[in-house]
Amino acid sequence: MSYLSGHMGEIGALTLQHLALTLAGLALGLAVAALLAWLVMRVPQSGTPVFASAGVIYTIPSLALLAVAVRYLGLGFWPVVLILAAYAQFILVRGIVTALREVPEAQLDAARGLGMSATQELWRVRLPLAAPVLLGSIRLATVALIAIATLGGYVGAGGLGSEIFLGLQRQYLAQTLAGSIPVAALAVIADAALRTAERIAMRRISG
Amino acid sequence: MRYPRADRNAVDGVSVEIPAGSFTVFVGPSGCGKSTLLRTVNRLVVPQSGRVFVGDDDVAAMNAVDLRRGIGYVIQAVGLFTHMTVAQNVGVVPTLLRWDRARIQARVDELLGLVGLEPARYRNRYPRELSGGEQQRVGVARAIAAEPPVLLMDEPFGAVDAIVRRSLQDEIRRIASTLNTTILFVTHDVDEALRLADRIVVMREGRIEQHGSPEELLQVPTPYVAQMFAIDSELRKYDALRRVL
Numbered sequence: 105m106s107y108l109s110g111h112m113g114e115i116g117a118l119t120l121q122h123l124a125l126t127l128a129g130l131a132l133g134l135a136v137a138a139l140l141a142w143l144v145m146r147v148p149q150s151g152t153p154v155f156a157s158a159g160v161i162y163t164i165p166s167l168a169l170l171a172v173a174v175r176y177l178g179l180g181f182w183p184v185v186l187i188l189a190a191y192a193q194f195i196l197v198r199g200i201v202t203a204l205r206e207v208p209e210a211q212l213d214a215a216r217g218l219g220m221s222a223t224q225e226l227w228r229v230r231l232p233l234a235a236p237v238l239l240g241s242i243r244l245a246t247v248a249l250i251a252i253a254t255l256g257g258y259v260g261a262g263g264l265g266s267e268i269f270l271g272l273q274r275q276y277l278a279q280t281l282a283g284s285i286p287v288a289a290l291a292v293i294a295d296a297a298l299r300t301a302e303r304i305a306m307r308r309i310s311g
Numbered sequence: 312m313r314y315p316r317a318d319r320n321a322v323d324g325v326s327v328e329i330p331a332g333s334f335t336v337f338v339g340p341s342g343c344g345k346s347t348l349l350r351t352v353n354r355l356v357v358p359q360s361g362r363v364f365v366g367d368d369d370v371a372a373m374n375a376v377d378l379r380r381g382i383g384y385v386i387q388a389v390g391l392f393t394h395m396t397v398a399q400n401v402g403v404v405p406t407l408l409r410w411d412r413a414r415i416q417a418r419v420d421e422l423l424g425l426v427g428l429e430p431a432r433y434r435n436r437y438p439r440e441l442s443g444g445e446q447q448r449v450g451v452a453r454a455i456a457a458e459p460p461v462l463l464m465d466e467p468f469g470a471v472d473a474i475v476r477r478s479l480q481d482e483i484r485r486i487a488s489t490l491n492t493t494i495l496f497v498t499h500d501v502d503e504a505l506r507l508a509d510r511i512v513v514m515r516e517g518r519i520e521q522h523g524s525p526e527e528l529l530q531v532p533t534p535y536v537a538q539m540f541a542i543d544s545e546l547r548k549y550d551a552l553r554r555v556l
Contacts, residue, residue, distance in 0.1 A: 214390030217353055217463075218404050218453070219379030232394045309394040310439065 107278035108285075115267065119286050122263035125181070125253040126290075129188025130246055136189060137196035144201050155198060162194035166252050170259060179260040184253065191252055192245040199241020203234035235305035243298035250291045254283075264290075314347075321347040322358065323517040329495065330510070331366075331460075334487050336496045338504040338539075339514035345497045348514070349463050352495065353382045365461060380404055383454030383462035383492070387469040389446045391438040397423070397449050398434045404457045422452040425489075427482060444475035451483065455490065464496045468503070480506055501543035505529075513539065 108115065140158075144151045161169070166187060173183035207230050215229045231238075257265025267283030270276075314321055322344040329335045337345040350356040351363050354375045363370045370378055391400050399406075401422055402415045410418070420430040426448040438446055447467060454462060464483075468476040484507060487494055498504055504511050505525050512522040513536050521533045528536055 208388075208390075208393075210386065210388030210390035211392055212390075213355070213386060213388070214384070214392070217355060217379060217384035217386070219376050219381075219407060220403075221376050224407065229392060233392075 108282045111282060115264075115282055115286060118262060118264050118267055118283070119290070121261075122250070122253055122256070122265075122287070122290065125184050125188065125256050125261060125263050126246065126249045128181075128185045129249050129253065130192060130242070132185055133189035133192030133196055133245065133249075134242070137193055137200055140193065140197045141200035141204065144197070145204060151201070158193040158197050161190050166191065166255055167258075170255050174259050181256075181261045183259060184256040184261040184263075187255075188249045188252055192249060195241050195245040195248065199244070200234075200238060203237035203241070204230055206237060207233045232305075233309050236302050236309065239298055239302040239305055243295060243302065246294045246298060247291050250287060250294060254287055257283075320344075320517050322351070325361075325514075325517075325519055327512060327519060327522060329493060331493050332491055333509045334484075334494045334496065334507060335510045335512060336498060336504040336508035337512045337514055338498055338501055339520070341499055342516075343514040344517040345512075345514045346465050349465055349495055349497050352461070352463055353379045353384060380407060380457065381459050381461070383459040385447075385450050385454045385462070385464040385467045387466040389438075389443075389450045389470075391446055391449055391453070393438050395437075396434065397428075397436050397438070397441070400438070400449055401452045401456055403453060408457055418456060419452075422456055423449075425486060426452045428452075442475075443471045444479060447471060447479060448482070451486070455486070455492065458490070458492075460492060462490075462492045462494045464494065466497055466499070469498070469500075476503070483507065501539055 140154050144154055169187045169190065170183060173186050177183040177186065211229055211233065212225065215225045220228065253263055254265030254268055256263040257267070257269040264283045264287045268280050268287075269283075271278070271280030271283060325344075325348060337348065339345050347356055351358050352365065352370065354370050354373075357371070365378070365382070392403070395403075398416070398419045401419045405415045405418055419434065423430040423433055428445060428448055433441075433445075433449075438449070441449065447470075450467070454464075467483075468479050471479065480503060483494075496504075496507060508525055510522065511525055511528050513520040513528070513533075515535060521528060521536050529540070532540060
């Protein structure tokens with residue numbers, strides 16, 4: 105406890121770094137996943153290879169994947185963001201596709217029949233109706249990425265991982281805890297916040 | 312028109328002219344192609360051959376989105392947007408057409424009144440808070456919001472019980488007489504067809520079996536149509552019996 109109170113400023117900065125890593129990874133992950141999901145919706149045959157590749161990436165130990173990323177991108181922020189985005193694919197692509205496919209056919213038929221363009225149908229009908237499932241998969245991905253982002257401590261990207269790994273190296277438990285407790289707290293808070301968003305979205309659409 | 316992997320054309324060799332302002336009912340058993348035919352009008356189905364005209368315009372040459380905004384569309388499953396209020400649902404097409412807010416609001420209230428739902432009570436409700444019959448009233452209001460010259464109705468009252476269906480039929484007949492809209496209405500219910508139609512088109516296996524006014528069909532039916540009427544009236548007798556017993 106005395107370690108934690110003595111290093112409040114540092115821990116705060118590392119927490120912000122950790123959040124930045126996670127959010128950047130999530131943003132890139134969402135962008136890529138949205139493209140892949142669009143592909144799967146347009147060309148259903150692409151579903152199997154896309155899901156299989158995302159699954160294979162997910163099974164590679166994150167540290168090994170990070171080593172490869174560092175080999176090409178160097179140390180620092182970007183290799184971590186890249187592997188976070190890659191890990192998120194497994195959860196996000198399937199989540200987005202499932203969410204969009206579960207929208208009731210009658211509402212889509214009505215949307216088209218009333219003269220919505222494809223874009224209007226997506227933004228006004230499909231996405232609001234898909235929102236709860238979508239937010240659910242974003243929640244799962246976020247919690248997983250908060251945990252994986254600790255690896256940033258190994259490659260000079262900062263984040264709470266650096267506290268954890270330093271503490272382990274020096275066999276200084278207080279420092280390790282000062283890194284790991286905030287990581288756990290971040291995960292719990294993110295989970296609760298996104299759960300609330302999910303519930304609100306669900307209440308808006310439950311027919 | 313043939314669907315992928317189907318063994319016959321869903322709609323085949325159909326040629327029919329529907330007078331502007333008429334209430335035309337397409338009737339036939341399920342799978343006879345009546346819904347498919349209806350959906351070629353707003354291009355939700357595109358036939359492999361043949362042409363569909365609305366007024367003087369070939370629908371294939373029109374922008375699908377513009378075409379559909381000028382055609383009302385009501386389906387059996389209703390398809391109200393569950394994340395929108397009643398007012399937002401009814402206002403969907405006016406919103407797409409970029410009417411200003413005050414005009415949309417006024418139109419929504421006018422329409423809710425027209426379909427027998429008190430605006431103040433229903434405006435801000437969500438579809439889940441409505442009965443099946445009320446939902447379809449909203450569905451009808453949504454379809455006619457921008458005063459489309461053509462209204463397509465695909466088994467609109469198929470999912471509600473007999474009593475509600477009867478009152479909805481009366482309503483749509485009344486609404487049809489106040490609007491100057493050409494209505495194309497699909498049903499498998501012969502009774503409903505006779506009750507609503509100025510003109511009936513009887514379909515059978517993708518083709519037109521017979522068409523004309525209800526009187527013409529009742530007076531000189533083809534054997535198939537005569538049989539259809541007979542079966543329907545028998546069914547109704549059983550129904551009545553069941554209710555009495």
